Amino acid sequence: MNAIGYMRLSIKDQSRYSLDVQEDGIRDYCRRNDIELVALFKDNGQCSDTFDRADFIALESFIRKHKGKVRYLIVMDHDRFSRDLSEALLKIKEFERKHGIKVLSIDEPLDLDISDPDVFLGRAFKYLMANQELLRIRKRTRRGIRNAMESGRVVNRAPFGYKNSKDSMGKGILLVEEDKAFLIKKIFKDYLSGVPHYLIHKEVKELGFTRTGNSAIPFVLTNGIYAGLIKLPAQDKMPERYVKAIHEPIVSESDFWLVQSLMETKRPTKTQPKDDFPLRGVLKCWCGRHMTAGWSKGKKRYYLYYRCTFHKSINVPGPLLHEQMIEILKQLSFSHEQISYIRSETEKKLGEALGAKSKETEIRTTQLREIEKKIERLEERLMNDEIEGPTYKKWYKKYSEERAEVLRQLHELRQDKNAKWEKLKNLLPHLTSMPVIYEKASLAQKHLLLKGVFKHGLTYSEGAVRTPMVNPVFSHNLLKIKEKGLLVIEQPSQFWDRIPFSTRSRSRTGTSVTSLVFETNASTNSAIRALISLVGSAKVDRKIHFARN
Numbered sequence: 001m002n003a004i005g006y007m008r009l010s011i012k013d014q015s016r017y018s019l020d021v022q023e024d025g026i027r028d029y030c031r032r033n034d035i036e037l038v039a040l041f042k043d044n045g046q047c048s049d050t051f052d053r054a055d056f057i058a059l060e061s062f063i064r065k066h067k068g069k070v071r072y073l074i075v076m077d078h079d080r081f082s083r084d085l086s087e088a089l090l091k092i093k094e095f096e097r098k099h100g101i102k103v104l105s106i107d108e109p110l111d112l113d114i115s116d117p118d119v120f121l122g123r124a125f126k127y128l129m130a131n132q133e134l135l136r137i138r139k140r141t142r143r144g145i146r147n148a149m150e151s152g153r154v155v156n157r158a159p160f161g162y163k164n165s166k167d168s169m170g171k172g173i174l175l176v177e178e179d180k181a182f183l184i185k186k187i188f189k190d191y192l193s194g195v196p197h198y199l200i201h202k203e204v205k206e207l208g209f210t211r212t213g214n215s216a217i218p219f220v221l222t223n224g225i226y227a228g229l230i231k232l233p234a235q236d237k238m239p240e241r242y243v244k245a246i247h248e249p250i251v252s253e254s255d256f257w258l259v260q261s262l263m264e265t266k267r268p269t270k271t272q273p274k275d276d277f278p279l280r281g282v283l284k285c286w287c288g289r290h291m292t293a294g295w296s297k298g299k300k301r302y303y304l305y306y307r308c309t310f311h312k313s314i315n316v317p318g319p320l321l322h323e324q325m326i327e328i329l330k331q332l333s334f335s336h337e338q339i340s341y342i343r344s345e346t347e348k349k350l351g352e353a354l355g356a357k358s359k360e361t362e363i364r365t366t367q368l369r370e371i372e373k374k375i376e377r378l379e380e381r382l383m384n385d386e387i388e389g390p391t392y393k394k395w396y397k398k399y400s401e402e403r404a405e406v407l408r409q410l411h412e413l414r415q416d417k418n419a420k421w422e423k424l425k426n427l428l429p430h431l432t433s434m435p436v437i438y439e440k441a442s443l444a445q446k447h448l449l450l451k452g453v454f455k456h457g458l459t460y461s462e463g464a465v466r467t468p469m470v471n472p473v474f475s476h477n478l479l480k481i482k483e484k485g486l487l488v489i490e491q492p493s494q495f496w497d498r499i500p501f502s503t504r505s506r507s508r509t510g511t512s513v514t515s516l517v518f519e520t521n522a523s524t525n526s527a528i529r530a531l532i533s534l535v536g537s538a539k540v541d542r543k544i545h546f547a548r549n
Contacts, residue, residue, distance in 0.1 A: 001035045003072035006059055007042040008080045019044060022076040029074055029106040038070065051082065051091060063099050072110070073103045078123065079130035081105075088127045148172075149230050152246040159225055160184070160211055161250055174225070174247035181250045182359050183209050187220050188251045191259055194448040207360060221263065227256035276304065278446045279321060279458075285311060286461035293318060306460070316460060324465055328486045329434040332453065332474045361413045364406050371403045464488050 005026035007019050017025075019042055030037040039062055041055040051057075063070060073095060075081045081103065082088035095101040096114070104112060113119060145155050154174050158164045161184040162174040183204045190200045197217045201209070211219070224231050228249030229242040277293035285291050285308035292309055295302040304318030334342065378399065382392045434453075438446060450458070456468040466488040470478060481487050 001071045002038045002069055003030055003035045003074050004059065004062065004070055005030075005037055005040045005074045006056070006081065007040070007076065008053070008056075009042075009044050010047060017076050017080065022080060025076045025106045026074050033110050035072065035110070037074075038066075050084075051087065063095075063101065067099060070099075070101060073101050075103070075105050077107075078105050078126045079133070082127070083130040083134035085124070085127040085131040088130075089124070146232075146235070149232055150243060152230060152244055154225060154230065154245065154247065159223055160209065160220070161226065162247070174245075176248050176250060179363070180208065182356065183207055184220060184226055184250045186356065187217060188226075188255055188259060191217075191221055192255065192262070194445070196444055208363060218263070221259050224256060226250045227253045229253065229256070275443055277306070277318070278443060279306065279325065279450075282447055282450050282458060283321070283465075284457055284459045286459055286466075287311065291316075291460065321460070321465075324486065326435055326438070327484075328465065328481065329438050329453075331481045331484065331486060332434045332477050334473070335476055338473065357413050361410065364410050364413065368403065368406045368410065371399055371406065375399050375403070466490050 005023070007022040007026070009017075009019050009022075023040065023042070026040070027037060039059075041059040041062075043053040043055045047053070059073075078088070082091065092103045092114075095103055102112070102114065104110070114123070148155050148171075153172055154162075155172065158174050161177055161180045163177050165173055165175045167173045186207075187200055187204060187209075190203070191197075197214075201217050209216075220226065224242055225245065225247075226249065228245045228247065230245045232241050232243055234240045276295075279291070280293045281290065283291045283306065287308065287310055289308055289310055291306045293304065293306045296305050296315070297303075305315040306318055306321055307315045375396065378387075378392060378395055381387045382389075434449075438449060441449060453471050453474065454467045454469070455471055459466045465486070468490055470481075470487075470489065478489065482489070
């Protein structure tokens with residue numbers, strides 16, 4: 001009679017039976033019962049609640065291959081076979097019915113009648129106790145994980161930008177990977193500047209960001225670990241909450257919460273904006289519905305119209321609306337104090353961008369060295385007759401194209417920094433002109449600008465553009481706009497009541513308008529943030545070359 005043995009050791013339950021002890025017990029059982037042990041299978045560190053284990057799968061394959069040649073499956077104890085009551089009984093029945101194999105532990109006789117009710121009850125009780133222990137293990141594990149999280153430790157695999165390590169007490173802790181952390185900072189910074197997810201993903205992938213998929217950037221932006229926060233899920237009567245982590249944060253907590261606020265307020269829109277219809281997705285009808293836009297065929301040409309999806313009989317000529325918007329923006333100007341602020345912040349952002357370029361230059365230089373090493377190894381393999389000519393040509397072409405692209409990027413990165421500073425100084429006056437910014441911006445930037453200036457949106461009714469509120473940054477322009485009848489402010493904000501326009505930089509209460517504009521909260525200067533982001537971008541050459549044309 002032939003038998004096979006099976007051993008299992010779990011990293012979670014740490015049975016008192018080591019693999020060696022189990023093997024000795026199985027071999028001794030076979031000798032005592034005069035049966036031949038033809039194979040041994042062992043799973044080290046495998047879970048007990050599933051049979052999807054590497055060596056158990058190999059065991060089943062062995063049984064199928066040698067069907068009829070094996071009579072017994074011997075285990076040290078039944079909890080080594082499984083700790084799941086239902087799964088264990090089903091698997092034992094399957095072995096008996098399909099393969100004629102009896103599953104036995106070393107404390108059971110060979111002639112055990114497994115159909116006997118008392119034997120069935122005894123086995124069921126053993127698996128029941130094993131199942132109970134499994135549930136206890138899981139509960140202890142969950143409690144341990146919860147305790148670790150409450151103490152500020154990350155218990156999972158380190159996210160991009162960190163690496164798992166151990167502290168002086170041997171407990172897990174996250175360490176910042178500086179060569180990756182700058183990408184996380186860039187993702188948060190770009191999102192706060194209004195850059196769309198897909199553009200952020202495209203740029204950071206070129207710099208070494210390895211996460212893929214449409215949710216890669218949102219996953220980073222919503223991960224509190226980057227701000228030194230650990231999210232504790234709700235438990236019992238305790239609601240979901242965040243606790244301070246013990247690892248070093250990559251981004252500030254304030255930036256993290258600002259991002260969460262922005263992500264909550266952004267909702268997908270059914271309208272798909274196009275360059276021909278810059279106000280679609282921004283402008284609403286008086287009834288509250290977004291206005292759509294399209295081309296209508298006339299006798300000789302097509303005409304652009306905006307209209308409400310409900311009031312379909314009302315068509316507003318697109319050119320008229322576009323001209324009105326340009327005229328409104330022409331009346332919006334920054335004060336001297338604001339321009340000074342923009343200049344200082346832009347220089348700061350440009351300095352940060354140029355610093356990021358230095359980091360990017362290091363990465364590209366490393367990439368260039370790696371590519372050149374690959375080309376050298378390729379040539380060596382050709383000389384040693386390890387590869388054939390066609391293979392060499394194929395890979396040499398691929399590596400040469402990669403090297404050319406990296407060299408091109410390095411050339412751009414190494415351009416004179418002083419030239420960028422001078423260009424910024426020359427072009428800044430053009431870039432503080434709202435109409436210039438609007439006309440030259442991309443469609444996404446147009447929407448960002450309009451939503452920043454007109455905080456509660458724009459509506460159109462009775463031949464006029466209306467809004468409940470204009471960004472406080474432009475409070476000193478409101479009287480002029482009202483006099484020209486370009487924009488109707490239907491519900492003046494309390495902000496205007498607190499800041500009379502009798503002086504340029506001081507209110508009657510002695511409160512600095514500039515201070516209120518820039519320090520009240522992050523949302524009041526979103527238009528300026530968008531502008532600073534535009535001119536302070538790492539790709540400043542591409543963004544501002546239009547200003548003189």
